[in-house]
Amino acid sequence: MNAWLLSIVGVVSLGVLLEILLADGHTAKYIKGVFALAVVLVLVSPLPQFFKKDFDISKFFGEEMVTQSSFLNGVNERKNSEREERVLNALTSQGVSVERVRIYYLRNDIDNIDVVKIYVKKDESKDNIIKIVRAKLSVEAEQIKIYLSS
Numbered sequence: 172m173n174a175w176l177l178s179i180v181g182v183v184s185l186g187v188l189l190e191i192l193l194a195d196g197h198t199a200k201y202i203k204g205v206f207a208l209a210v211v212l213v214l215v216s217p218l219p220q221f222f223k224k225d226f227d228i229s230k231f232f233g234e235e236m237v238t239q240s241s242f243l244n245g246v247n248e249r250k251n252s253e254r255e256e257r258v259l260n261a262l263t264s265q266g267v268s269v270e271r272v273r274i275y276y277l278r279n280d281i282d283n284i285d286v287v288k289i290y291v292k293k294d295e296s297k298d299n300i301i302k303i304v305r306a307k308l309s310v311e312a313e314q315i316k317i318y319l320s321s
Contacts, residue, residue: 175217182213247281258287258307265303268292270320274308284310290320 186206193199255272262269270290277285287304301312 175213178213178216182210186210247279250281251276254308258289258304261303261307262289262300265299267295267300267303284308284314287315289315289317291317292320294319 189202189206193202251274255274259269259272268291270292273288274284275286277283287308287310289300289304297317300317301315304310304315305312
């Protein structure tokens, strides 16, 4: 699958280069026609695999799909850590003694914050904490939970 995608990108890049370099004329029309045939051949090259009797779609896409999902999970974890760190730094810079910040998402959707849990070391002004967190994350006050660490 990777080789096929790379060949498509290569053929398209070559096509753009040919379009730039070729002058308008009768020869250019024939070269573009041959090139169009090459593009079609590259696009249909994986089709014979579909007609094999023992074809398994997971062999065709499986390994790369796992790689992509693990990559996306890593990106989401980094994004979440950065958000938590940003809120922690904002609270600390305002004099709030925070132990940790945890952000939880609705249905693991990184753009849909469900609950923000703030663990403070001592009793602090809840209104101030809520105001700071709302400014950093654009969440409702009901989504922010403040806990006193022991």
